[in-house]
């Protein structure tokens with residue numbers, strides 16, 4: 400088997416043309432996913448079963464089925480229904496970009512809401528009681544005590560989820576999007592050199608993951624500046 | 630003198646476990662009451678009912694004229710007049726000492742930051758650690774943290790202070806610095822309810838000692854009576870154990 404280093408070098412800039420879309424999918428889905436996750440979290444933590452139950456079902460469904468299947472259902476499955484094609488949502492649902500964003504957001508929301516719930520459950524009850532004893536309202540206790548402490552506890556798991564999301568954006572190539580993996584696949588189709596091309600893509604993904612991890616390490620260090628170093 | 634805390638036939642259950650049985654206790658303004666008794670006797674449960682960290686299941690609790698019910702507004706009114714100090718300090722770890730002290734005055738009393746900080750510095754001086762204002766709780770010793778916790782409660786200018794074993798989590802050499810602050814507070818006329826096994830403190834500060842066992846108030850006496858001649862057998866046994874070491 401021959402191995403062409405220069406092919407790696409020449410394909411890097413081509414694959415990088417997909418970087419913008421990869422980062423776009425990552426950023427937009429992460430943002431929508433986070434907003435949705437907070438909503439699901441509030442439902443899940445409420446003491447009303449008619450809110451808890453749908454939240455649990457949502458989490459079970461989106462964690463229990465492959466993201467690729469969710470994407471295909473949204474992109475290939477929904478248009479089968481006439482009423483979808485007639486609906487006001489059709490201009491969005493026929494776009495592979497929006498289908499990818501929707502699938503990624505819905506999926507990550509399930510994971511992130513559980514990550515945040517872990518953080519909330521990890522907050523020492525004593526801090527909340529101290530807030531009560533001082534007369535802080537439920538809302539004030541939540542925003543000033545529980546949420547900031549829960550977020551700190553959830554950061555490591557959340558950074559994992561962002562890395563996982565970066566890799567998941569590659570699935571958008573299966574619905575024709577030309578993000579990095581999509582670009583890589585077209586180059587492979589032209590050059591018949593999967594080995595070199597995918598090595599080039601791997602390098603870029605690894606660099607991105609390194610940036611994400613380093614960024615989160617900095618954020619965690621800052622957020623935990625109150626913790627005594629031993 | 631006006632009664633600031635009234636517990637009338639108060640009962641509390643944890644599931645089927647009867648944690649407090651027909652507790653009656655009236656505390657007047659300015660009074661210092663020490664609560665003691667064996668582990669599991671219901672001391673924490675009783676004082677946590679006073680600011681509704683626990684809900685009572687029967688009888689009445691009236692604090693500063695407000696009866697504690699499900700009414701959230703009244704609960705908040707009572708809580709802002711009742712300061713509490715916990716065994717485990719419970720300082721907000723992500724806030725500096727100064728932020729811990731100013732949080733409730735700013736949010737609950739709607740005080741301007743500058744005013745809240747001035748008051749905070751006043752109380753930090755009173756508990757003798759004004760130089761720690763900008764540190765985080767984890768950077769302080771246990772004794773310092775507990776004094777910050779006392780100052781934090783005082784910043785709300787409460788009518789009553791509740792203490793739940795404030796020195797039990799401290800290394801022995803730090804106990805006296807916290808007890809000294811509490812003694813100062815008592816001298817200034819604060820109404821205090823303290824769960825503690827520090828019998829020296831009880832003897833010198835308490836107006837009355839409440840002895841609990843198995844969810845009941847077994848006896849209420851002055852320190853002189855209690856230490857010289859406890860009325861009940863249970864209190865005698867308890868004192869024997871506690872003074873033995």
Ligand SMILES: Nc1ncnc2c1ncn2[C@@H]1O[C@H](COP(=O)(O)OP(=O)(O)OP(=O)(O)O)[C@@H](O)[C@H]1O
Pocket residue numbers: 643646648666667668669670671672673674675
């Ligand atoms: N949240 C709870 N759920 C169930 N049982 C509880 C709970 N809190 C306390 N109890 C029980 O109620 C009883 C009284 O507890 P409490 O904490 O008031 O005792 P205490 O006198 O403060 O003891 P200690 O000296 O150990 O602090 C104990 O038997 C305890 O196990």
Ligand SMILES: [Mg+2]
Pocket residue numbers: 672673674793794
């Ligand atoms: Mg206790």
